[in-house]
Amino acid sequence: MNIKFDDPNRPNSYIGRTVPRPNAGRLVAGKGRYVDDITLPRMVHVAFLRCPHAHAKIGEIDTEEARAQKGVLGIFTARDLAQVCTPWEGKLAHLEGMKTPPQSALAIDRATWAGEPVVAVVARTRAEAEAAAALVIVDFEPLPAVTDMRSALDKDTPVLHPQFDDNLCFRKENATATPQKAFDGAHTVVESEFKIGRHTGVTLEPRVIIADWNGGEGELTAHVSNQAPHMLQVLLAKHMGIPESRVRVICGDVGGSFGVKVHVYPDEVATAAIAKIMGRPVKFCADRLESFTSDIHARDHEATGRIAVDESGKILGFDVDDWTGIGPYSIYPRTSAVEGLQVTNLIGGPYDFEHYRVRSTTVFQNKGICAQYRAVGHPVAVAITEGLVDMAAAEMGIDPIEFRRRNVIRDDAYPVTTAAGLKLEGLSHEKSLDALVEAMDYDVLRAEQADLRKRGIHRGIGIASFIELTNPSPFMYGIGGARISAQDGCTVRMDPDGSVVVLTGVTEQGQGTEAIMAQIVAEAVGIRPDMVRVVTGDTRVTPFGGGTWASRGAGIGGEAALKAGRALRDQILGIAASMLQAKAEGLDIRDGQIVDAASGEDRLPLEELGRVVYFRGDTLPKDLSRELMQTRHYITSDYPYAFTNGVQASYVEVDTETGFVKLLKHWCVEDCGRIINPQLVDEQIRGGIVQGIGGALFEEIVYDDEGQIQNGSMADYLVPMSGEMPDMVIRHVETPTQESELGAKGAGEAGTAGAPAAVMNAINDAIRPLGGQVTRMPFTPERVLRALGTLKD
Amino acid sequence: MTDAFRNRIDLELTVNGEAVELTVPAGRHLIDLLRLDLGLTGSHAGCEHGVCGACTVLVDGAPVRGCLTLAPQLGGADVWTIEGLTDRGLVADLQAAFVARNALQCGYCTPGMLVAAKALIDAGGTPSRAEIREHMSGNYCRCTGYEAIVDAVETVARDRAEGAMS
Structure with missing residues (x-):
């Protein structure tokens, strides 16, 4: 049940307001402290020799010349590191039939993608380590590479891992009882193929770790650019045989993460292992080529989909066959099966229909490892769903907004279990469509489009409704046996002057975690946000938690903060009641003052209460509890996920001579439940939209048939820059989750989930009258021209 | 001839208004000189091939890529980084606008970003949104x-133009 945060005149009304981020002033002054900014005494640098082949047997390794280079302090192979570190398998127990082989910090005997680390070279400087690594001679014997996902399971395709019978990692079909029924005799059936390119996160700060082994205390400290410090703590402890209490993971400023930095990477584990062997701090910082070849990749889906619609424009069912290739290993510990799995859950998500069949096939191949990246599976499922929906609407001559109005799940229908089996607590598709139409001035825009069309200007409007999974319970990772925490915790402590320190298990990578925690605790306790200091990202001091991923920080970490703040408030009022010989229920805390709740009259400043408790505790009753430090943990339990929803629209102009797509404007109406900080939510949505647009128009890791990356630089892998991006109008509907008092759901991934589909539909709306249609992302000028028939060869 | 004599360069330049004398490897890039030799970690290495702009600093008044500029070219140069610009208040309005927005x-x-924006704003006038995006x-x-x-750059450009008129 929610607390009422709607009255803006309530005392301490910080939840729901735009409050500046406490860490922003430091970052604009260049005073951020990212891991590569840290230099520790006796620190050395590691560089990796990475396999240049997509697939190769590792023969003799000759390190003699490299070892003789000035500055080189150590060279390590897989067998050296195996002494201090065990291999891992990215599996979840409940994913039936899933398989993946053990993976080690450095490749043993065989390397399975171009970029897999094979030998580690440690030197005084990174430059010396790199130069020496180039002199290590490895006798690689190239093996046949598996690169094409669609033929990965064919009989004549080599099997990548000898211990398995085939290249299948995981296959899942999610279907209702009679999926075919929708298509038998349906008024309209539309079928299409879709392709989503292989993306990577391109965090501006690369992956970086400093591992430091303190032999005297048997303790490993890792400064690492990561989203989930406690996860990394327990996994480093497990694989290096150290008690969890002796592994300290510190995640200070993180220069972008987006899911790239929530995984266990072999080069980072190798760095920790080397630190333990050498007994001194070791730094690894990926260079940009290493980022492209060894950061996780994502998407890379190919699908065939069908939609069936009756004569009234009512959707009857979806039938989708989805394929994805995830590289040679499933990622640890989350697995690489989840993106495909989410596609099987999310197709048709916004709509009310009966018949459903989605099959997703995840195969091994000799490319970089694919894994969870912002909006896991959603951009794929939304592109397929919304692509089919728009094609069906066009086929039947129904306006795409009207088509969606006829088919979205009604706002008053909740709770709902969808055809795919998702439990939805409460969404707002109808209200969101209304808000979008109003924000866009839809009819005027359509008239403008028609008018310009007569003058040979081809503009398009694309709509994409979506649902988005946030606030995950242990439903996915916990029950699968992964040591990934779905709960989170918060400790609040009042210092003698009445200011408050907050320790939270969720982390900050720029989303504004510190700001919203300060707002929530300020409101819960009754002080100003500038009296709150938030500490994140240090496993030695913060409560055990999951970190920041799957849009969980506000909804789960925020609820823990609210509960901890309210517990501190209750404790303060209990002490104040004793000091004032009043009843606690009759007192309140406002702006750092204990006041009479009814009259608002000042009774006692918090700093006076702090002085008495900490320095003159002798004046308080002996049995009075006086813990001005409270911890609360929170976990969701009513629903596996708190789904959010929204709808996006894109307005584009297609140059039919060059194939260039100009983004004119973008809209998003989004419902993330309770909004804690409107500005931060809007900027999460905007950043997410642009990341989605990247996939729609620019981003694709291109491999050749031999498994070599063709565009492993920022000059060749294109990302959105300011010149091509549109202004974005963001609107909100608020349907708080009733599961928590705060009512917040996540907002971090909605933009990315819906934007690619909106852009695709806009381009198709522009070129459909010319007989063109695009469904293979990214929609490069060449692909647009091919769709228009201008390019034919 | 020793390696050091052949491969190292003696350098005198000004960084953030302070005189700096040091000896660097001949292949030292400006971004590494700033970060590794001078401890000025406010400038960041992003792509190390001149595309991303995270290492943008001012050299003799012009924004340059720290990752593409060789330190031995910089004898007598006047280099400004975010640390010095902040201390002198030279981008204070941009910083305030970035935080507020x-x-x-x-x-x-x-x-x-701030160094790149400073170059545009210092040129004067009120650039359009399209011009800001392009720059x-x-x-x-x-x-x-x-x-x-x-938005933030547009606000500062407008405020400065209004300030200049009043």
């Missing part, structure tokens, strides 16, 4: 989607 998230691109197109930001950055 939340024109940064992770902050990694921000020092380079800032050499600086990559993965977090914000750019609109807040454009």
